Amino acid sequence: IFADIQIAKPIEVFALIADYNKDEFKEKVNLSVGAYRDTDGKPWVLPIVRRVEAQMASDPTLNHEYLPVAGLVDFRKAAIKLLLGEEDSRYGGVQAPGGTGTLRLAAAFTKKFFGCDTVFVSKPTWGNHKGIFSDAGFSNIVEYRYWNAEEKGLDYDGMLEDLRNAPPKSVVILHAVAHNPTGVDPTQDQWEGIAKVCREQDIFVVMDCAYQGFASGNLDTDAWSCRYFKDQGFEFFICQSFSKNFGLYNERVGNLCVVAKDCDAKMKTLSQLELIVRTAWSNPPNHGARIVATVLNSPQAYEQWKNDIHTMSQRILLMRQQLLSKLKAIGCPGTWDHITKQKGMFSYTGLNAQQSDMLLKKYHIYIMKSGRINMCGLTPANIDYVAEAINAVVTE
Ligand code: PMP
Numbered sequence: 408i409f410a411d412i413q414i415a416k417p418i419e420v421f422a423l424i425a426d427y428n429k430d431e432f433k434e435k436v437n438l439s440v441g442a443y444r445d446t447d448g449k450p451w452v453l454p455i456v457r458r459v460e461a462q463m464a465s466d467p468t469l470n471h472e473y474l475p476v477a478g479l480v481d482f483r484k485a486a487i488k489l490l491l492g493e494e495d496s497r498y499g500g501v502q503a504p505g506g507t508g509t510l511r512l513a514a515a516f517t518k519k520f521f522g523c524d525t526v527f528v529s530k531p532t533w534g535n536h537k538g539i540f541s542d543a544g545f546s547n548i549v550e551y552r553y554w555n556a557e558e559k560g561l562d563y564d565g566m567l568e569d570l571r572n573a574p575p576k577s578v579v580i581l582h583a584v585a586h587n588p589t590g591v592d593p594t595q596d597q598w599e600g601i602a603k604v605c606r607e608q609d610i611f612v613v614m615d616c617a618y619q620g621f622a623s624g625n626l627d628t629d630a631w632s633c634r635y636f637k638d639q640g641f642e643f644f645i646c647q648s649f650s651k652n653f654g655l656y657n658e659r660v661g662n663l664c665v666v667a668k669d670c671d672a673k674m675k676t677l678s679q680l681e682l683i684v685r686t687a688w689s690n691p692p693n694h695g696a697r698i699v700a701t702v703l704n705s706p707q708a709y710e711q712w713k714n715d716i717h718t719m720s721q722r723i724l725l726m727r728q729q730l731l732s733k734l735k736a737i738g739c740p741g742t743w744d745h746i747t748k749q750k751g752m753f754s755y756t757g758l759n760a761q762q763s764d765m766l767l768k769k770y771h772i773y774i775m776k777s778g779r780i781n782m783c784g785l786t787p788a789n790i791d792y793v794a795e796a797i798n799a800v801v802t803e
Pocket of ligand 1: 441504505506507508533582587615617648649650656659660661
């Protein structure tokens with residue numbers, strides 16, 4: 408019975424990583440991966456995570472019992488406070504396997520209880536958004552304009568115009584900060600305009616917050632958009648991931664934050680989300696959530712974590728500045744200032760599919776077809792090589 412199954416299309420980012428690992432070219436560079444890399448291009452375990460893991464390993468009170476269906480209470484509470492800056496009985500959280508798990512919960516809930524069938528995603532967006540919502544039963548996946556290729560910035564007017572055409576019972580996914588893949592975020596004034604349209608059209612907002620701390624290096628600054636929607640009285644979901652800001656990619660740590668109009672509405676919503684969890688994964692994994700809870704609930708550990716975030720965000724900023732100045736210094740045609748204007752881990756370079764392909768085939772620089780690069784794939788050792796190669800494919 409399996410013989411007639413069609414082989415699935417490879418997932419671009421994982422296929423690139425596999426090819427990169429096989430490549431024996433000495434100067435190969437991986438700019439495709441969606442994870443932080445240190446100055447030597449190596450995965451980085453945050454020092455605070457190492458420290459907490461060491462404590463956990465020798466803590467006799469810890470065991471491997473199931474967590475509650477909705478997850479670790481200390482984790483969920485602290486995660487919400489980190490995001491919204493305060494506690495309130497109308498906020499609640501459900502732990503899930505990564506940001507992906509929280510998105511899946513948001514999709515299942517809005518389908519089941521609001522009868523939603525249409526989801527608006529930015530054009531472009533993180534590759535998994537469409538699949539998550541379509542697998543959850545959304546039949547209408549609509550892209551709203553976002554990236555203005557000419558200006559290499561936000562197509563704000565196009566975005567609002569598209570959202571104004573949203574049919575009833577639409578969901579919109581908004582990237583709270585450090586938009587993936589473009590690195591282009593709305594300004595505060597633009598967020599106000601976006602909120603206004605969501606209100607007018609009665610669109611249900613799902614904020615995707617996977618990079619808190621990565622845009623500005625400051626956790627509060629990066630939570631601005633989520634706090635704004637909360638202050639405006641929206642009832643909405645925030646899909647919170649700790650994969651990036653704690654470097655806990657494979658531990659699958661996420662929190663679906665529910666902002667409801669009051670405690671009663673929140674309790675009802677959480678109870679139904681628990682039922683969705685029960686049939687999906689029954690209860691979430693412990694290890695990563697316990698690390699996050701330990702750090703967020705200890706003032707001293709929290710300070711150390713902020714230093715680690717600073718280390719990551721500063722290195723990314725430095726690579727942005729250096730890539731820009733190297734491209735300028737060698738006289739690479741075109742404008743490249745967007746590299747330092749964009750926020751977070753990624754830069755949407757503006758390189759087209761053909762140029763990206765040439766970087767891959769001729770220079771062994773692994774880059775997504777869209778021209779998205781992970782800034783931390785750049786290191787002091789490879790940045791000259793990458794700048795020269797970009798110049799070569801642009802002038803070809
Ligand atoms: N949303 C966005 C915008 C992302 O970039 C990612 C991770 N690449 C996620 C959600 C999912 O994060 P996680 O790995 O925690 O599932």
